[in-house]
Amino acid sequence: MKQISVFLENRPGSLYEVLYKLKEEGINLRALSLADTAEFGVLRFIAENPEEIVEKLKKENFAATLTEVLAVGIEDRPGGLAEVVGILTHQNISIEYLYAFVSPQGERAYVVLRVEKLAEAEKILRENHIPILDKLTI
Amino acid sequence: MRTTPLWDEYYELLPREELEKIQLSRLKKVLIRAYHNLPYYRNKLEERKINPYDINSLSCLSHLPFTTKEDLRQAYPFGAIAEPLRNVVRVHSSSGTTGTATVVGYTKKDIESWSELAARALSSYGVDEEDIIQVSFGYGLFTGGLGIHYGAENLGATVVPASAGNTLRQIQIMKDLQITVLACTPSYALYLAEVARENNINWKESSLRIGVFGAEPWSEEMREDIEKRLPIRAFDIYGLSEVIGPGVAFECETKEGLHISEDHFLPEIIDPQTGRTLPPGEEGELVFTTLTKEGTPVIRYRTGDISSLNYETCACGRTLVRMKRVFSRTDDMLIIRGVNVYPSQIESVILSFEGVEPYYQIVLTRENFLDQIEVQVEVAPQFFSDQIKVLEGLKKQIEEKLKTELNLSCEVKLLEPKSITRSEGKSKRIIDLRKKEEIS
Numbered sequence: 001m002k003q004i005s006v007f008l009e010n011r012p013g014s015l016y017e018v019l020y021k022l023k024e025e026g027i028n029l030r031a032l033s034l035a036d037t038a039e040f041g042v043l044r045f046i047a048e049n050p051e052e053i054v055e056k057l058k059k060e061n062f063a064a065t066l067t068e069v070l071a072v073g074i075e076d077r078p079g080g081l082a083e084v085v086g087i088l089t090h091q092n093i094s095i096e097y098l099y100a101f102v103s104p105q106g107e108r109a110y111v112v113l114r115v116e117k118l119a120e121a122e123k124i125l126r127e128n129h130i131p132i133l134d135k136l137t138i
Numbered sequence: 139m140r141t142t143p144l145w146d147e148y149y150e151l152l153p154r155e156e157l158e159k160i161q162l163s164r165l166k167k168v169l170i171r172a173y174h175n176l177p178y179y180r181n182k183l184e185e186r187k188i189n190p191y192d193i194n195s196l197s198c199l200s201h202l203p204f205t206t207k208e209d210l211r212q213a214y215p216f217g218a219i220a221e222p223l224r225n226v227v228r229v230h231s232s233s234g235t236t237g238t239a240t241v242v243g244y245t246k247k248d249i250e251s252w253s254e255l256a257a258r259a260l261s262s263y264g265v266d267e268e269d270i271i272q273v274s275f276g277y278g279l280f281t282g283g284l285g286i287h288y289g290a291e292n293l294g295a296t297v298v299p300a301s302a303g304n305t306l307r308q309i310q311i312m313k314d315l316q317i318t319v320l321a322c323t324p325s326y327a328l329y330l331a332e333v334a335r336e337n338n339i340n341w342k343e344s345s346l347r348i349g350v351f352g353a354e355p356w357s358e359e360m361r362e363d364i365e366k367r368l369p370i371r372a373f374d375i376y377g378l379s380e381v382i383g384p385g386v387a388f389e390c391e392t393k394e395g396l397h398i399s400e401d402h403f404l405p406e407i408i409d410p411q412t413g414r415t416l417p418p419g420e421e422g423e424l425v426f427t428t429l430t431k432e433g434t435p436v437i438r439y440r441t442g443d444i445s446s447l448n449y450e451t452c453a454c455g456r457t458l459v460r461m462k463r464v465f466s467r468t469d470d471m472l473i474i475r476g477v478n479v480y481p482s483q484i485e486s487v488i489l490s491f492e493g494v495e496p497y498y499q500i501v502l503t504r505e506n507f508l509d510q511i512e513v514q515v516e517v518a519p520q521f522f523s524d525q526i527k528v529l530e531g532l533k534k535q536i537e538e539k540l541k542t543e544l545n546l547s548c549e550v551k552l553l554e555p556k557s558i559t560r561s562e563g564k565s566k567r568i569i570d571l572r573k574k575e576e577i578s
Contacts, residue, residue, distance in 0.1 A: 005524030007517050009554050035526055039533065040552050044524055061556040063522035096525060114524070 001071045001134055002050040003112065007063035008034075008041035018043055021060055027053055030136035031071075031112055033099035044099070046071070046112060046136050070113040070122060073131040076102055080109060087128050088113075093121050110136065140454045142391060145261035145293070146254065149401045150456045154449070157457065161404055162196055164429035169193055169202075172437055175220035178213050179205065179437060199406065199427065200415040204438045210240040210380060218434050219243040226433050230379050231279040238483055242379050243433035249288065251430055252382050255399050256289020259388030262397070262454075263348050263373040265319050267294030270345075272312060274322035274330075275353065275476070276302040280545075281383030282353050282476065286321045286375075289385060295319070302326070302476075305333045313344065320370065321350035323476040324360055328507035331367035341369045350375055352384055353476035355465045374463055380439055381426045387461055392453045395460030402430045405459060406438070407447055410468040421446045423468050424461065442469045472568065474502065474509045477546045481567055484513060484548075487539050493521035493532045497558045504572040512549045513540065519555050 008014045015034070022029065032045040047053055050066055057064035074080040081100060088095060096114040103110065110133070115121045122132060144150045152160075169190040172179045182203040183190060192198075210218050218241065219226060226243040244252070265271065271290045275282030283301055290297045298315055300308055302322070308330060311317065320327060327349055334341070349364060352375035364372045376396050377384035386403055387396035398405050403426045407416045410423040424445045428435045443464040451457055472479045481500060488498050495516040503510045515536065523529060533550045540548045 003524065005522070007522050007529075007552070007554055009552075009557065014554065037526055037530065040529065042524060042526060042529070058519055061554070063517045063519045063555050065519075065522050065524060067524045 001046065001069055001112075001136070003044055003046055003067045003069040003114070004050050004053055004057075005065050005067055006043045006057060008043055010036075010038070010040050015041070015043065018057070018062060021057065021062070022047075022053075025053070025056055031099065031101055031110065033097075033112075035097065044097075044112075048135075067114060068118055070115065070118065070125070071133040071136055072111050072113065072125060073108045073133060074111055076107045076109045081111060084111060084113075084125065084130055087124060087130070088115065088121055091120065091124050093117050093124070140391065142262055142264040143266070144456075145258040149399070150258070150397075150458060152401070152457055154457060157400060158196055160401060161429060162194075164401075165196065165199070165404060165427065166190075166193055168427070168429055168431075168435050169437065171220055172435055176218065176435070178209050178217060179203075196404075199404065199438070202438055204413065204425065204440050205436045206440050207240060207380065207442070210242075210436075211238060214239060215241050216243070218436075220435055221245055221432055230281045230284075230383065232379050232478060238480070238486075240380060241434075245432040248382070248431055248433045251402060252285060252385060253288040253292040255382065255385035255402060256285050257293040258289075258399060259375050259385050260286075260289055260293050260295070260319075260350065262388055262390045263319075263350060263371070264391075265290070265293060265295055265348055265350075269295040269318045269348070270298060270315055271295050271319035271321060271350075272298045272300050272308070272315070272317040274300045274302055274308055274320065274326060275384075280477075281377065281379045282323075285377065285383035285385060286350065290319075290321075305330055306337070309334050309337065309339060312346065313339070316345045318345045319348045319350060320346060320368070323353050324351040324356040324364060324372070325354060325475065325504070325507055325509060327351060327364050327368065327372070328360070331364070332506055335367070344369060346370055349373065352376060354473040355463075357465070376461070376464065378441060378443075380434075380436060381428060381441070382431065386426070390452060390454040390456060394452065395448055395462055397452065397456050397458040398461055400458050402428065404429055405447060405461065407445065408440075410440075410444075418447050418449050421462070424464070440468075442467045442471060444468060470568070472500075472502065472570075474511050474546055477544065479511075479544050479546065483543055484540065487536065487543050488513070488515055490539070491515075491532070491536055493518055494536070494552075495555060495558075497560065498567065499558050500568045502568070502570045502572050509572060510549065511546065512551055514551045514553050514558065516553045516555050516558060 030046040035042045054064045094116045098113045100111040173190040225245050228244045232240045273286050277283030349370040349372040361372045374389045375384045376387040387398040406425040407422040416422045424441045424443045444466045445461045448460045499514040501512040536550045
């Protein structure tokens, strides 16, 4: 699955400018995380038609990029996330970052993972019967 | 009125007529040496069909070609040195790496003259052999530290070569060694005073009495501020490595301009646009011809500093001309914590990185009396990564390269693309917020 990342300057209004643009374009965010450092931030999100969104953002002078990430479904219970991370850890696969959210209807939670060895991670998760999503339609 | 001794009574009180005779004879010699030993200057003379042997009065000076910083840069590394290297005992260099740096060579005699000049300055401030002087100018390629060091030793004072940095230790030394004279940049003196205040240092117990400040422009208000915060009388010292280093000119007790040691340096004021020599009193670009330098003589070197000359005999009795304190420049050179920086140096670093756009902005502020430099650059959209560590790595790499290039720590700030205003021609790349904060 493709994630969109946008560079944010560390100043009031920089997040709003991106969100306003997305609103104008009628883009619905499926999942989102905001990473920050003392100097700047990075907004990461999942939405439909990511290629198109990135082109639109670039036209508006945002630094935006696409990244291949894994979205996996896990059971919404204690230890659900630990199980997935455990599988990757045993295979020595490093996780760059992840963000998670629960589905309002079901008993599932979803995790978006950015890992170093994506193909390998995907394979090992499938082998362990962890559902990999190719679309976030909740 | 003069209460401090003259270091070199003969030259400091020399009537102008006699001084000019000495200057002329020295000028003739230096021109002939330049003609024979400095190819870059010989070319200039030949282009203008000037025979150096024809120079027979000081007024001929205004017909001679200028030397610019660019000439010295192009002569890198040794093209501006007029002596065989075996006669050169030391080199100093202005900041910048290959291509932007200038190298200046000193013979034994040059080091001796320089020590004399720095001693002249220190003596006029009232420094003598009883004093213990802490030299907190940087030691190294920069001329500040070693220039004052040799002058103070020549004078017979006790030198503590503290160099720059590590402020708490500087204060400790000052207390423990009963320092009487502090030599550093004026902004560092203020910073030091501030750190001392935070650490509850009581200056009443200190022996400090004189401050020797230079390497950056500072106002009368700043002088008052320093004298209020530290128990010292603060004096200005002027110099530049291309001419010799600190000691080209110095204040006396009257503090009405800086006396130029005219037996070694011939000053002029020119219109920076036309190059025309301006009459005494008029403001313009300060130009120096070295009269005694062997290693790197310069003829009509354009300093880029704005000043004016006052030939009236000073209340202190010295006949040496006084230059007005320098507050501005003709070019875009910045002086940050005493270090000379050209925006073009910063630009070349930025252009060497693919991850950022070739647009930048330099923001200068003064925090706690110390200059801070922030270099703002735009993240290139094609380089932008979702990984924080990649962006932080880029920022760090640029900071490290700037540090190597400028010899100065800069803060790099990553901005969104197109956030720096594009404009045709000269864009406003430097935002200097220091002056407003000087008196706080």
